[in-house]
Amino acid sequence: MDSPLSKSAALVLHLCAQSWSTARQTLTASIRGGLTAEELYSDGCAAIRWAMHRRRTYTGADDPYSSVVTSAWVRRARSVDKGQPWDEARRARLAMQEKVPDGLYEWFIAR
Structure with missing residues (x-):
């Protein structure tokens, strides 16, 4: 079975789970290293959609957090x-x- 996330989207989730500052530093370095804003946006959106879906799966549709x-x-x-x-x-x-x-x-x- 294929992974629901690309490796780069999974990396975004992993970094954000560490801390916002770790995510910012690593992603800023990635952009300087050649990652485009469009790629980062696409990976970030995929990561957020997956995280929101996962939360909704566990908490139910009435959870207002998202x-x-x-x-x-x-x-x-x-x-x-x-x-x-x-x-x-x-x-x-x-x-x-x-x-x-x-x-x-x-x-x-x-x-």
Whole structure:
């Protein structure tokens, strides 16, 4: 059976799973090394579609995560495209505030 993703799309997923900064550094180096923006976009789209499909398979159709994240990234892309600064530290603080504390899930399951 063929892989659902190309090797380069799988690499994009792998890099993004490591961290956004690792993904950015490696993909920037790849572009400098000859990868075209079109190839990166195509591989990135394939990786995102696969990840969203996989999440939907496990969580069900009512999971709002994909649409919420997509909307947030569209807003971010528009801001960056307009030359507006992006406060990565603020975003990291917000993400930490939204994080579910370690052990909380297990606590609810044990009840």
